[in-house]
Amino acid sequence: MHTRRFFRTVMVYFLFGIAVAAGILWMFPDLLGPRDPVPARVVELRQAPPVDTEDGRPLRQAGPASYADAVEAAAPAVVNIFTAKRVTRPEHPFYDDPLFRRFFGEREQERERRETNLGSGVIISASGYVLTNNHVIDGADEIQVALNDGRSAEAQVVGADPETDLAVLQIELGGLPVITLGHSEELRVGDVVLAIGNPFGVGQTVTQGIVSATGRSQLGLSTFENFIQTDAAINPGNSGGALINAHGELVGVNTAIFTRSGGSHGIGFAIPGRLARGVMESIIEHGRVIRGWAGVEVQNLTPELAASFDLDSSNGVVVAGVLRDGPAQEAGLTPGDIILRINDHAVTNVQDLLHLVTDQPPGETVTVNGLSQGERREWSLTVRERPAARELR
Numbered sequence: 001m002h003t004r005r006f007f008r009t010v011m012v013y014f015l016f017g018i019a020v021a022a023g024i025l026w027m028f029p030d031l032l033g034p035r036d037p038v039p040a041r042v043v044e045l046r047q048a049p050p051v052d053t054e055d056g057r058p059l060r061q062a063g064p065a066s067y068a069d070a071v072e073a074a075a076p077a078v079v080n081i082f083t084a085k086r087v088t089r090p091e092h093p094f095y096d097d098p099l100f101r102r103f104f105g106e107r108e109q110e111r112e113r114r115e116t117n118l119g120s121g122v123i124i125s126a127s128g129y130v131l132t133n134n135h136v137i138d139g140a141d142e143i144q145v146a147l148n149d150g151r152s153a154e155a156q157v158v159g160a161d162p163e164t165d166l167a168v169l170q171i172e173l174g175g176l177p178v179i180t181l182g183h184s185e186e187l188r189v190g191d192v193v194l195a196i197g198n199p200f201g202v203g204q205t206v207t208q209g210i211v212s213a214t215g216r217s218q219l220g221l222s223t224f225e226n227f228i229q230t231d232a233a234i235n236p237g238n239s240g241g242a243l244i245n246a247h248g249e250l251v252g253v254n255t256a257i258f259t260r261s262g263g264s265h266g267i268g269f270a271i272p273g274r275l276a277r278g279v280m281e282s283i284i285e286h287g288r289v290i291r292g293w294a295g296v297e298v299q300n301l302t303p304e305l306a307a308s309f310d311l312d313s314s315n316g317v318v319v320a321g322v323l324r325d326g327p328a329q330e331a332g333l334t335p336g337d338i339i340l341r342i343n344d345h346a347v348t349n350v351q352d353l354l355h356l357v358t359d360q361p362p363g364e365t366v367t368v369n370g371l372s373q374g375e376r377r378e379w380s381l382t383v384r385e386r387p388a389a390r391e392l393r
Contacts, residue, residue, distance in 0.1 A: 028244035049126075064246065067194060073248030076148050076177035077123040077239055080198040081132055081155075086113045099157065120241030121145065121169065122195035123176050124280065129212060130169040131280055132240030133255055134160045137167050145171050148204055159283035164225035165255055166276055168283045177338050177340040179242060182249030184272035187211050187228065195242025195254050197230040206235035209266075216269060217351050221256050224354070227269040228252045235267030243270040252276075292360035293386035295326020296333060300349050309338060309371065315348040316340045316370070331368065331381040358386060 024091035058096075119136030123129070130145060137143055153171040191211045199205050209232030216227040230243065236258050243252035252270030282289045289351040298317040306314040319337040322329045333339075339347050342356045343366050360366060362385040369378050 002164070017319075041149060056154050063085040067208065067246060070194065070246055070248035074179055074194075074242055074244045074250070074362065075204060075206070076107055076197055077179035078119045078148065078196045078204065079123060079130060080146040080204070081119045081121045081130075081136055082144045082146065083119070083137055084142040085117070085140050087113045087115050103267065116200060118201050118237050120243045120254070121241045122179050122240070122253065124179060124181070124250075126176050126178050128173060129158065129280070130155065130171060131253060131274045131276060132167050132169060133253065134162050134165045134167040136240045137169065138162075145169065145170060147173075147177075149177075158340055159287050159289075161279050161283065161289045163289075164271060164275065164279050165222045165285075166253065166271065166279045168280055169315070179244075180249045181273055181277060182245050182251040184228065184251040184274045187214055187245075187251055187272075189213060192246045193228075193230050193232055193236050193251065194244050194246075195230070195238060195241060195270075196244065197234070197238035197254060197282035199233075199235035199237040199239055199243060207297060209233070212267070212285070214272075219256075219269070221333045224275070224358070225338045225351070226275055228254070228272055228274055230268050230270060231266040231267070231326070232268060233271075238268075238347060288388075290362065291386040292362060292364065292383035294327035294328050294353075294381060294383060295323040297321035297323075298339065298353055301338065309374070311338075311371075315346065317347055317350055317353050327384050333368070333379055334372070337377070338371040338372075339368055340371070357383060 011239060040309045044375050047173040063125040063295070117140070119132060121130040121132035124131050137157060137160070143157070144152055145155045146152040151173060153173050155171050158168040158170050172381070177332045180291065189211050193209060193211055195209070197205065200293050209230050212231050213229040216229050219225055219227065221227070228251070229241065232243070238254045239256070241254045244251050244252050246378055250377075251273045253273070255277050256269065258265060258267035258269075279289050297320045299320050301309075301314050301316040301318055303314045305318060306312075306316075312335045317339050319328070319333055319335050319339065322333055339353060341347060342353065345352075345356055347353045347356065357366070360383045362383055365380055365382045366380060368381050369376075371377060
């Protein structure tokens with residue numbers, strides 16, 4: 001009996017001692033000695049540097065509150081273009097049908113109708129030269145140019161280039177405002193641009209956006225495509241107008257929109273100012289654009305074609321046809337040959353070859369490298385002047 005009581009007392013004191021020890025260690029954990037530190041997580045962040053302030057506002061974040069200065073510099077040189085074309089059509093809708101013509105007799109029963117069109121243009125010289133799109137003035141019998149200051153004048157066509165959809169007009173007026181040409185090759189995606197033109201004939205209008213992309217091609221809009229894509233609203237009537245940068249300098253000529261409804265969907269295209277300038281200068285100097293020509297029809301080297309030729313890459317073009325007595329035939333090129341390089345410049349697709357050849361002056365000899373019947377081959381090709389677009393059809 002006494003022994004059982006003794007053990008019960010000892011057990012109570014033992015458990016009480018454990019409880020007290022646990023409490024002391026919980027309150028003072030360092031009594032057991034220092035513990036190994038838990039490694040801290042290191043997160044690297046990129047912090048913007050401090051910026052100067054003015055009136056409590058950071059200067060680095062302060063963009064232009066207005067583009068009025070840019071518009072004020074460029075807008076006077078952007079013009080409205082009105083064209084008229086006389087179209088002769090049969091008086092009766094069935095007059096052209098041979099089955100019904102005998103009922104009308106041989107007497108001509110035709111009527112003349114006047115079709116009008118509108119667009120925009122840019123004055124690029126105090127001599128009265130106006131740059132616009134070819135499709136704005138194509139086939140027009142009358143062309144009237146209206147300035148922002150209220151003056152207007154009849155325009156004469158200096159020359160046109162359907163392959164880039166550009167045309168140059170000239171008006172006889174003094175004291176003309178002239179736009180400043182910018183450097184389109186320096187444009188970057190995200191740069192602010194403004195489109196100035198005459199959408200829907202409502203009058204001069206300015207829309208603002210950014211450069212969405214550069215170097216757009218294979219859109220089927222023209223032969224030579226190197227478009228600036230922008231989300232600045234471009235609508236019918238804007239064609240031929242100015243695409244300017246935030247400094248009021250011309251960086252492009254507004255040309256086309258991507259749309260299913262006829263209105264702007266935020267996808268517009270402009271011809272780069274650098275390309276437009278070269279075309280314009282050639283038209284003013286020669287009355288036409290002089291380009292090199294190889295007399296060859298080519299198609300892109302697809303992965304399937306590359307595999308059939310045992311090539312590791314699909315970069316290059318395949319000769320699909322050679323024009324009789326043309327430069328390519330004289331050089332020895334034949335259908336089925338593959339062109340990989342021209343004058344040490346890689347040819348990755350049809351557009352590359354087109355630009356590399358057309359940039360050569362007529363009479364220039366270029367070195368063409370590629371494959372013929374699976375063997376490495378080099379050709380010397382003397383470039384000729386590219387015929388007019390209508391002659392190539």
